[in-house]
Amino acid sequence: MPKDLNASDDDEPSGATERKRFREYECPECSAHNPMDDGLYAGDEVHCFYCGIPLIATVHEGRLRMKTH
Ligand SMILES: [Zn+2]
Secondary structure, three states, X not given: OOOOOOOOOOOOOOOOOOOXXXXXXXXXOOOOXXXXXXXXXXXXXXXXXXXXXXXXXXXXXXXXXXXXX
16 A cells, blocks of 8 residues: 655654564563563553563663663
């Protein structure tokens, strides 16, 4: 399907090198691997499926790091 060239993706920041999609993350608290079927992006807030701790996804040099609050 052709994309409408007049429509601009405003939520797509230019030079978004950090906008990488990850398929899973490792919990820094319990070391559990949490698969993310819908993908995980920098800035996303999730809860570990195992220990339930709230985590924020950050990306440093292309690698995913989960931060606790
Ligand atoms: Zn955990």
